[in-house]
Amino acid sequence: MIKNILPKGLYGITPDCDNTELLLDSIKQAALGGMKVLQYRNKIANKFLKRYQASKISILCKELNVIFIINDDLELVKYVNADGLHIGREDASIKDISNILNQNNIILGVSCYNDLNRALEIINITGISYLSFGTIFDSKIKPNAENVSFQNLLKIKKIIAKSNISPISIVAIGGITCNNVKSIIVDNDIIDNIAVINGLFNTNNIYEAALNLSSFFVK
Numbered sequence: 001m002i003k004n005i006l007p008k009g010l011y012g013i014t015p016d017c018d019n020t021e022l023l024l025d026s027i028k029q030a031a032l033g034g035m036k037v038l039q040y041r042n043k044i045a046n047k048f049l050k051r052y053q054a055s056k057i058s059i060l061c062k063e064l065n066v067i068f069i070i071n072d073d074l075e076l077v078k079y080v081n082a083d084g085l086h087i088g089r090e091d092a093s094i095k096d097i098s099n100i101l102n103q104n105n106i107i108l109g110v111s112c113y114n115d116l117n118r119a120l121e122i123i124n125i126t127g128i129s130y131l132s133f134g135t136i137f138d139s140k141i142k143p144n145a146e147n148v149s150f151q152n153l154l155k156i157k158k159i160i161a162k163s164n165i166s167p168i169s170i171v172a173i174g175g176i177t178c179n180n181v182k183s184i185i186v187d188n189d190i191i192d193n194i195a196v197i198n199g200l201f202n203t204n205n206i207y208e209a210a211l212n213l214s215s216f217f218v219k
Contacts, residue, residue, distance in 0.1 A: 005129065005167055005169065006036070006037055006067060006107070006109075006129060006130050006169040006171075006192065006193055007036040007037070007067065008036070008169075008192050008193060008217050009034065009035070009036040009037075009193060009194075009214050009217045010030075010033075010034055010035045010036055010037070010193070010194060010196065010200070010210060010213045010214045010217070011035075011036065011037040011038075011039065011171055011193040011194060011195040011196070012027070012030050012035045012037070012038045012039070012195075012196060012197075012200050012201070012210070013038075013039045013041050013071075013173075013195055013196065013197045014026075014027070014038065014039065014040050014041055014042060014057075014197075014201065015197055015198070015201045015202065016041075016042050016043050016044045016045070017042065018044065018045065018049065020049075020052065020053050020056060023053060023057075024056055024057065024060055026201050026206050027057060027060060027061075027066075028060065028064065029206040029207040029210065030200055030201070030206050030207070030209075030210040031060075031061075031064040031066050031210075032064075032207055032210070033206065033207040033208065033209065033210025033211040033213075033214060034210050034211055034213075034214030034215075035066060035200075035210050035214065036066065036067060036193075036214075037066065037067040037069060037193065038057070038061055038066050038067070038068055038069065039069040039070070039071055039086055039195070040053065040054050040057055040068070040069070040070050040071060040082075041071035041197075050073070050076060051076065051079060051080070054070060054076055054079070054080045054082070055079075055080050057080075058080040058081060058082055061083075067083050067084070067107065068080075068082045068083045068084070069082065069083060069084045069085065069086050069107060069109065070082045070084070070085055070086070071085075071086050072085075072086065072087055072088065072091045073085075074100060074104070077104075077106060078104075082106075083106065083107050084106045084107025084108060084109065084129065085100070085104075085106055085107070085108055085109070086108075086109045086110070086111070086132070087100075087108070087109075087110055087111070088110075088111040089111060089113065089115075089118070094121055094122065094125070097110060097122065097125055097128075098125050101125065101126065101127040101128070107129040107130075108127065108128060108129050109128075109129055109130040109131070109132060109169075109171065110122050110128065110130075110131055110132070111131075111132050111134075112131045112132065112133050113133065113134065113145070113146065113148070114133065114134075114146045114147065114148040114149055114152060116149075116152045116155060116156070119131055119133075119152070119156050120156070120159070123156070123159065123160060123163075123165055123168055124165070126166070127166070128166075128168055129168065129169065130168060130169035130170070130171050130192070130193070131156065131168060131169075131170060131171065132171040132172075132173050132195060133148045133152070133153055133170065133171070133172060133173070134148050134172060134173035134174030134195075135147055135148065135173065135174025135175055136148055136172045136173065136174045136175060136176055136184060137174055137175030137176060137177075137180055138174075138175050139174040139175040140175070140198055141174075141197055141198070145174065147174075148172070148174070150190070153170060153172075153190050153191070154190055156170065157170060157189075157190050169192040169193055170190060170191055170192050170193070171191075171192065171193040171194070171195050172184060172191045172193070172194050172195065173194075173195035173196075175199075176194050176195070176196050176199050176213075177196075177198075177199035178199065178203075178209055178212040178213060181194060181199075181212075181213055181216055182216060185216040185217070194213060196213060199213070200213065
C-alpha cells in the first residue's frame with residue numbers, strides 16, 4: 001500500500017473510554033469484523049492515559065494489520081509510532097498542515113465538514129491522504145453539525161479524479177449505522193471510507209456491526 005493511501009472500507013473511531021482492556025477488546029472485535037482503519041480519539045483521558053492507551057492500541061493495530069490514526073496530537077503520533085494524524089478546523093491552519101507533511105512521513109487526514117472551499121484549498125497541499133466530510137446523518141456526537149451536501153462530495157471527487165493530485169480518499173462521517181449505510185455506499189464511487197463511532201462501538205455485537213458495515217465495500 002502506498003504510504004498515504006487509506007484502504008477502502010470501515011474507519012472506526014474510538015469512543016471516550018477509560019477502561020483500556022475493554023477498549024482493546026472492542027478494537028479487536030471491530031478489526032476481526034473487517035475494520036481497516038482506526039482513529040484513537042479520547043476527549044476525557046489525561047495525557048498519561050492517552051499515552052498508555054495509544055501505545056497498547058498501536059501494538060494491537062500492527063498485529064491486526066489496521067491503519068492507526070491519532071486525533072489532533074502529533075506528539076502522540078510520534079510517541080507511539082502511529083501511522084497518521086487527523087486534524088480538524090480548530091487544530092491547525094493550512095500552513096500548519098503543509099508544515100506537518102513536509103516534516104513527517106505520515107498519513108494525514110483533515111476534516112472538511114460541509115465546507116467545499118476548505119476542501120478545495122486543502123487538496124492542493126501535496127501529501128494529503130484523505131478528507132472527511134460530515135455529518136452525513138444526524139449525529140449524537142455532534143448534534144449541531146450541518147449535514148453534508150452530496151453535491152459537494154461529488155464535486156471534490158471529480159476534481160481529484162481530473163487533476164494530477166495524488167489519490168485522496170473521501171471519508172464520510174456522522175450518524176452512520178448498519179441501518180442507513182446502504183443509502184450512501186451502494187451504486188456510487190464517491191465515498192471511500194465510512195467513519196463510525198456509536199454505530200460500531202456502541203452496539204450489542206461489535207464484530208457483527210463491523211462485518212455488516214464492511215460488507216458494503218466488498219464487490
